[in-house]
Amino acid sequence: xxxxxxxxxxxxxxxxxxxYQPKYDAMTGHIAGVEALARWFDDDEGYISPExxxxxxxxxxxxxxxxxxxxxxxxxxxxxxxAEADLTLTLAVNFSPAHFIHRGLHERIESTLSSTGFPGExxxxxxxxxxxxxxxxxxxxxLNQIRGLGVRLAIDDFGIAYSSLSRLKQLPINTLKIDRxxxxxxxxxxxxxxxxxTIIDMAHNxxxxxxxxxxxxxxxxxxxxxxxxxxxxxxxFSKPMPIDQLKVVLNKEN
Ligand code: G
Ligand code: G
Ligand code: MN
Ligand code: NA
Numbered sequence: 400x401x402x403x404x405x406x407x408x409x410x411x412x413x414x415x416x417x418x419y420q421p422k423y424d425a426m427t428g429h430i431a432g433v434e435a436l437a438r439w440f441d442d443d444e445g446y447i448s449p450e451x452x453x454x455x456x457x458x459x460x461x462x463x464x465x466x467x468x469x470x471x472x473x474x475x476x477x478x479x480x481x482a483e484a485d486l487t488l489t490l491a492v493n494f495s496p497a498h499f500i501h502r503g504l505h506e507r508i509e510s511t512l513s514s515t516g517f518p519g520e521x522x523x524x525x526x527x528x529x530x531x532x533x534x535x536x537x538x539x540x541x542l543n544q545i546r547g548l549g550v551r552l553a554i555d556d557f558g559i560a561y562s563s564l565s566r567l568k569q570l571p572i573n574t575l576k577i578d579r580x581x582x583x584x585x586x587x588x589x590x591x592x593x594x595x596x597t598i599i600d601m602a603h604n605x606x607x608x609x610x611x612x613x614x615x616x617x618x619x620x621x622x623x624x625x626x627x628x629x630x631x632x633x634x635x636f637s638k639p640m641p642i643d644q645l646k647v648v649l650n651k652e653n
Contacts, residue, residue, distance in 0.1 A: 403459050405441060406452055410461055410468070415439055417472045418639035421648065422491070422610060422632045425624050430652055432489030434525070434632065435473035436639045437465060453495065463498035467507060474517035476642045484649060489521050491553065496529040502537065505544035512548065519549030523574065526552070528560035531567055539570065546571045553610070558598055568605055575602045579613020582633070586618045599626050 409415055419433040439447045456462040470492045477490050498504075512519050524545065530538070531554060542552060553574035554562070558581055577598050584591040595611070602609035611623045614633030623631060637648065 402444075402447075402452070403455060405444075406439075406455060406459070406461060409439060409441070410456075410464055413468060415465065415468065416641070417469050417476065418641055419473070419476075419645045420632060420639040421637050421645075422489075422630045423636055425611075425620075425628050425631050430488065430649065431630055432491060432521075432523070433477075433645065434491040434493075434639075435469050436493070437469050438639075457495055457497055462495045463501075466492065466494045466498055467511065469493075470508070470522075471511045471515065474511055474515035474522070477521075478515055478517055480642075480646060480649065483646070484653065486649065487521065488649075489523055489551075490517070491523040491525050493525045493555065496526055496533065499524070499526050499530060500533055500535045500538060500541060502541065504541065505548060508545060508550060509548055520551075522549075523551040523553050525555040525576065527555050528557060528562045530554070531562040531570065531572075532560065542571050556612075558594060564601070572607065574608040574610060576610040576612050576632075577628075579633070582611050582613045582619055582623070583615070585622045586616070592622065595623065596626050599623070599628050603627065 416438040418436050418438050420436060421430045422432045422434060423429065424431045437449050439452055441447055453462060456465050473490055473492060477488060480486055512522070546552065551573040552571065553576055554572055555576050556578040557575040558578045575598065577595060581591045581595050585595065599609050608629045610630040610632060611628045612632045614620055614623065614631045614635050616635060620631060620635060640648070
């Protein structure tokens with residue numbers, strides 16, 4: 400309850416921070432984009448993980464405000480990078496399913512895009528498989544409205560919730576991010592290697608881009624490159640970082 404009160408004020412006062420984790424082209428190794436991740440540093444408690452405060456925010460109705468704040472802040476931050484370095488990085492943001500499946504969300508995304516000047520074509524929204532499984536009658540329409548802004552849709556943590564493949568094929572989705580639990584066991588668990596290979600092949604057959612998250616070792620990288628995964632993300636390359644540090648990383652790349 401105390402944490403909920405703190406969360407309410409940190410959200411109201413816009414004191415949540417946003418960190419960025421690069422995604423790399425698996426073949427060239429160049430930075431293709433970044434994922435924005437909410438960060439909470441509390442004066443008393445120190446760092447509080449989103450694994451703790453996002454579920455809390457979902458329960459107390461704050462998550463929509465958080466997701467939209469992170470999107471706005473990240474669009475603004477990347478526009479400031481663009482002004483300095485003429486970059487065309489893609490930006491991925493995470494949306495909670497409960498908040499994502501709502502009429503009118505596309506209008507608020509559109510207003511964030513127009514107020515920051517960030518191009519819709521460079522924005523990707525990551526949602527979990529719960530969205531694929533949703534029985535919301537207007538789901539298809541809502542997704543199309545967001546796609547209508549040029550914004551791309553990714554399924555995050557893919558593979559753990561048994562998405563219906565026919566549903567996946569019907570919905571206007573662009574990208575699958577293979578859950579890091581499958582990447583973790585590459586080299587140790589041949590079942591997970593089969594799953595990773597199968598997801599990559601299936602994604603490509605459905606004309607979807609595929610991203611491996613949680614890549615921590617060269618062996619994992621080699622494996623997913625060999626099987627044609629499009630992008631990689633993970634501690635092997637870089638952890639989420641504040642915007643100032645991202646600037647340094649990007650300057651080194653150029
Ligand atoms: O960044 P970290 O690995 O600690 O994130 C833990 C979880 O919190 C991940 O599932 C991530 O998707 C989620 N998360 C991080 N930032 C946001 C956010 O801005 N909105 C939502 N809905 N989830 C987020
Ligand atoms: O659920 P989602 O994919 O949005 O979670 C993103 C979070 O995953 C990031 O905030 C980051 O903290 C975490 N993450 C990113 N790369 C790695 C990695 O290589 N290993 C582990 N264990 N966690 C990672
Ligand atoms: Mn994500
Ligand atoms: Na993920």
